[in-house]
Amino acid sequence: MRQSRNPFSKRRSESIDNDSAFLNLFEPGILDILSESDWCDTVRPIRSAAGGGKTSLLRLFTPSVLLNLHARRNEEPLKDLHRKLCRLGAID
DSSP states (O other), X not given: OOOOOOGGGGSOGGGOOXXXXXXXXXXXXXXXXXXXXXXXXXXXXXXXXXXXXXXXXXXXXXXXXXXXHHHTTTSGGGHHHHHHHHHHTSOO
């Protein structure tokens, strides 16, 4: 059974100080809201209540997090996240 990962449980992804811990907690299902064909072609406002995951979503696309994910792409808990980001074209 897959362990539930939820960076929002800490309410602030900024308080997760290392990228490896952030990736271990990030739930890749949120990426399903992004269209694979045109997710980066236009400006998209991101609105939600406090603690809704805006910062976590943006942090996922920072270079240090993407490099960490690429280095750990073969780890079972991160394979789904890596696959989704590959389909979006955010990582190779």
